[in-house]
Amino acid sequence: MMEEYPIELTINGEKIVSTAKAEESLLRFLRRHGFYEVKGGCEKGDCGTCTVIMNGKAIKSCITLAGQANGKEILTVRGLEKEESGRKLQESFVQHGAIQCGFCTAGMLMTAKAYLDENHQPNKVEIRKAISGNLCRCTGYKKIVEAIYAVAEENQKSK
Amino acid sequence: MSQFRYISPKTKEEVLKILEEEKSEACIVAGGSNVLPYIRDKIIPPKLLLDISGIEELNYIKKNGSNWRIGATTTISDLISSKIIREECNILCQAAEQFADPLVRNKATIGGNLADASPAADTAPPLLALDAGLEVESKGKKREIFLKDFFLGPRKTALQDDEMITGINFKSDSLNKPGCFIKLGLRQAMAISVVTVAMVLEIEENRVKDIRVAMGSVAPIPLRLFNAEEFLKNKHLNDDLIEEAKNKVYEEVNPISDIRASAEYRCYISGILFKRALEKLTNQTS
Ligand SMILES: Cc1cc2nc3c(=O)[nH]c(=O)nc-3n(C[C@H](O)[C@H](O)[C@H](O)COP(=O)(O)OP(=O)(O)OC[C@H]3O[C@@H](n4cnc5c(N)ncnc54)[C@H](O)[C@@H]3O)c2cc1C
Ligand code: FES
Ligand code: FES
Numbered sequence: 001m002m003e004e005y006p007i008e009l010t011i012n013g014e015k016i017v018s019t020a021k022a023e024e025s026l027l028r029f030l031r032r033h034g035f036y037e038v039k040g041g042c043e044k045g046d047c048g049t050c051t052v053i054m055n056g057k058a059i060k061s062c063i064t065l066a067g068q069a070n071g072k073e074i075l076t077v078r079g080l081e082k083e084e085s086g087r088k089l090q091e092s093f094v095q096h097g098a099i100q101c102g103f104c105t106a107g108m109l110m111t112a113k114a115y116l117d118e119n120h121q122p123n124k125v126e127i128r129k130a131i132s133g134n135l136c137r138c139t140g141y142k143k144i145v146e147a148i149y150a151v152a153e154e155n156q157k158s159k
Numbered sequence: 160m161s162q163f164r165y166i167s168p169k170t171k172e173e174v175l176k177i178l179e180e181e182k183s184e185a186c187i188v189a190g191g192s193n194v195l196p197y198i199r200d201k202i203i204p205p206k207l208l209l210d211i212s213g214i215e216e217l218n219y220i221k222k223n224g225s226n227w228r229i230g231a232t233t234t235i236s237d238l239i240s241s242k243i244i245r246e247e248c249n250i251l252c253q254a255a256e257q258f259a260d261p262l263v264r265n266k267a268t269i270g271g272n273l274a275d276a277s278p279a280a281d282t283a284p285p286l287l288a289l290d291a292g293l294e295v296e297s298k299g300k301k302r303e304i305f306l307k308d309f310f311l312g313p314r315k316t317a318l319q320d321d322e323m324i325t326g327i328n329f330k331s332d333s334l335n336k337p338g339c340f341i342k343l344g345l346r347q348a349m350a351i352s353v354v355t356v357a358m359v360l361e362i363e364e365n366r367v368k369d370i371r372v373a374m375g376s377v378a379p380i381p382l383r384l385f386n387a388e389e390f391l392k393n394k395h396l397n398d399d400l401i402e403e404a405k406n407k408v409y410e411e412v413n414p415i416s417d418i419r420a421s422a423e424y425r426c427y428i429s430g431i432l433f434k435r436a437l438e439k440l441t442n443q444t445s
Pocket of ligand 1: 063189193257267279281322352
């Protein structure tokens with residue numbers, strides 16, 4: 001029962017051994033350790049810009065205690081380029097003009113990656129539902145959906 | 160000034176022991192989707208954050224004969240991906256699929272949803288309609304609380320300081336009948352409900368043999384509408400009767416105004432949703 005406690009986790013393949021404050025969110029913990037690519041917005045679970053992948057599942061890091069990531073594997077948008085599925089999504093977002101101000105992009109990409117890893121043949125309506133926890137004020141979502149759909153289609157073909 | 164502390168026990172027994180020692184000084188954290196915003200907004204003062212998210216023995220969905228049991232830390236995503244929930248307990252699956260968004264669902268637990276005791280808690284109406292009970296434990300003691308007796312007011316429950324919810328149970332008998340969950344929110348996804356309804360309906364020779372209906376966001380607590388149920392039982396369903404039943408609904412609900420809707424609108428909509436649920440289920444049964 002401590003105000004600060006030891007924590008050990010893997011972030012983008014790199015092992016981090018540190019301490020966390022009792023009430024610290026995973027979002028604050030990540031940023032305190034230099035993972036500034038994880039963005040903070042509302043910090044109450046509404047906007048989705050803080051999304052990371054924890055043991056394969058997309059979660060909002062602002063409503064997660066740092067301690068809940070103890071012993072787990074975290075992937076942030078910086079780690080995406082190390083994986084082919086991540087690179088494809090990044091390229092597709094650029095090609096489709098799915099990025100305007102960029103505020104939502106880091107979280108949107110993480111949600112899309114976790115989703116495509118699980119669901120290989122989504123239609124556009126399903127993609128819209130999958131990204132419903134990530135708010136975008138610029139694009140109107142259309143180009144984002146198209147970017148994700150293009151990757152899903154390409155994955156289908158290459159199988 | 161006191162500070163937050165953190166602990167993440169690995170077993171239920173450890174949690175109960177800590178609750179016995181710390182009582183109201185402890186704050187259970189399951190998914191954290193309510194607790195973290197509360198900490199941020201300083202609604203929760205510094206306490207011991209008792210993280211139960213890693214306790215495997217509290218995460219299960221079991222069906223034994225006609226008895227169902229769901230562990231407290233089962234997430235909303237776990238409910239959606241469970242084959243038996245989808246096939247045999249569809250009313251809960253419908254509520255889970257309309258709950259928040261996929262990212263919140265990966266963390267939000269069924270126990271946390273009920274313990275938080277929001278009038279808008281989306282798992283409450285279906286579980287009320289299923290006559291669910293809560294398995295509640297403290298050190299060396301177990302008891303069961305019917306869900307209908309559990310909610311005492313907004314964010315107030317029948318839980319004692321040293322108690323936790325360990326599981327939820329209900330029986331299959333209400334599941335063999337058609338059931339539905341309808342949620343009206345301000346947008347299609349990620350919306351806290353304006354009004355919700357969960358209904359189980361059995362019609363025999365055009366008479367209402369059994370009906371159980373519960374609503375969310377229409378009163379200080381998730382509400383089972385016993386008077387409307389009694390009114391409809393053994394009667395022939397027709398348009399006039401449904402209009403009369405809507406009046407029973409208006410008598411039972413007692414909503415508030417907030418940023419999402421006014422009390423008047425909620426009251427009006429509760430009758431409409433009640434009717435929609437009845438029509439949906441009678442179309443399925445006939
Ligand atoms: C963006 C967003 C959207 C949301 N949308 C919805 C929605 O559509 N529908 C809905 O119903 N809710 C919604 N919520 C609210 C929240 O996600 C749910 O209430 C969720 O089920 C809470 O579960 P949790 O495990 O995260 O609870 P926590 O935040 O961990 O805990 C909630 C409360 O319950 C207590 N508690 C937790 N587990 C136990 C236990 N086993 N025994 C005793 N006490 C316990 C905690 O101490 C705390 O007081 C939303 C939240 C966010 C942030
Ligand atoms: S910062 Fe986490 S959801 Fe907005
Ligand atoms: S690109 Fe600006 S919020 Fe999405």
